Amino acid sequence: MKFEFHDPKLGSLFGFTDDIKKYHNTFSINSDNIQILWNRNKVPVFLCIDGLTITLRPDQLVTTTYLQHVSFSNTKAPLVSFLFNRAFYCINDHDSEVSCNGVLFFGTQDLPIITIPPEQEHKFNILYEVFKEEFDTSDQIQGDMLQMLLKRLIIICTRLAKEQHFLKSLNNEQIEIMRKFNVLVDTHFKTKRKVSEYAELLFKSPKTLSNLFAIYNQKSPQQIILERLALEAKRLISFTDKQHQEIAFELGFNDPAHFSKFFKKMTGYSPSKYKQTQVLGT
Template identity: 45%
Template sequence: MLKKHSNPAVGSDFFMANAKDFKQALKLSPDHLKFIWNRNTHPAELLVDGSPLTLFPNQVLCCTYLQHITCELKEDADLILLSFNKAFYCIHTHDAEVSCNGLLFFGSDYTPVIQVDEHEQQSLNTLVKVLEEEFDTIDGNQEEMLRILLKRFIIKSTRIARKQMLKGDLPEERIDIIRQFNVLVEEHFKSLKHVSDYAAIMHRSPKTLTNVFSQHASKSPLQVIHDRIILEARRMLIFTDKSAKEIAWKLGYEDPSQFSRFFKKNTQMSIQDFKEKYKKISFGQF
């Protein structure tokens, strides 16, 4: 099953696929945000940015267009893929509606996975069934109906993520601080390397950011910045032929040796050792 809705006038796309057409849908949606839901009773094995990820039964993986996803699915795999581009639904423009930017997408966890309980499974399965029917209903209201149903899926996933990915019962203000910081890091990590840089943009003190993250998040603000730089370095080392010096410059380091030391400190591997190890990767091993 591969369901598609496209509007050439504005360049919008929204796809839904099952395991049979999963790989084809991935190829057709390089610039999409994605939900990948494993509805099976056994795990599904994926590679995300060269690293293995096991998606256990009734887990949902949230991915951005920056991530490289490959897979080898079993014949009885039961995956649902929902993918959409910015023209169909922009999570930044409509952040007040779904509040997922900086949490499900472009957050401090770059491969966020949420666990769906039995109650939510029934709810999401019903939603997927209605989506499938709506993809087959061709009329003037179809696009808006599909958008409403997608928003419902995003909101439900965001509610689950808040409970599972953040510590404690947070007031909205503190959730928004974490999300805003994560989004700013995604936008500026190549040029801004210090917590104080982001605190200034947010009109907060660095101490406030550190306290909020220490109480409610799994990483410190500085770790979020460092992890995002390392993630981008890994992607370029794996998926491009750029030299270490070129990568250092791309990531805002004028001194390549400083970048090399930073990379080794945060990965416990030299850049050359990382390249050599990646050459030996087989699916499911890293």
């Protein structure tokens, strides 16, 4: 099963399929898409994101963006996907409506794997069926209806992600600060390396940020910034043909030797050695 809404004039796309491995190359637009992947099977499903094997258990979802490299080569059971691009629904422009940036998408921390609670399975299954029904109605407002349904799905997933990934002791204001910090790091990590720079953008003190992440029992803000930089370096080394010097300059290092030193400190490998491990699949 594969459905697609595509407006060539706007370059917008919304796709819906019950088997993304089978259909992922068949949509009108195959780049710069965001996905919500859902395991509706009774068995775990495996996929690879940025070179790491991810296990999705039954009734779990994970979100991916166009910044990540997703492979379904090891995916055996069918995996549901809702996919869309910025022209269809820009989560940045609509962040005040859904508050998902930094929680579901474009975060700097671990992948947001969401578990659907048993009491909410019915809600998700009904929404799944409503998406299918909407594709049976082709009229001038179909795109608007699909946007409304997508927004509902994003809001439900964001609420679950906040419940499952943030401590109950954090209030909404604290969660908002962490969420915005994640988005800012994902946006500026190539040019801003200091916690003070992000604190200034958030109108907070560096100490406030550090204390907040300490309460959350997470990595420090500085560690998050450096790990985001290292992640981008690994992506560029693994999935492009760029030379290490090019990568260094792209990531804001004036000296390739400084980049190599940073990369080895963060990963335990030199850039060349890391490239070899990826080629060999180790």
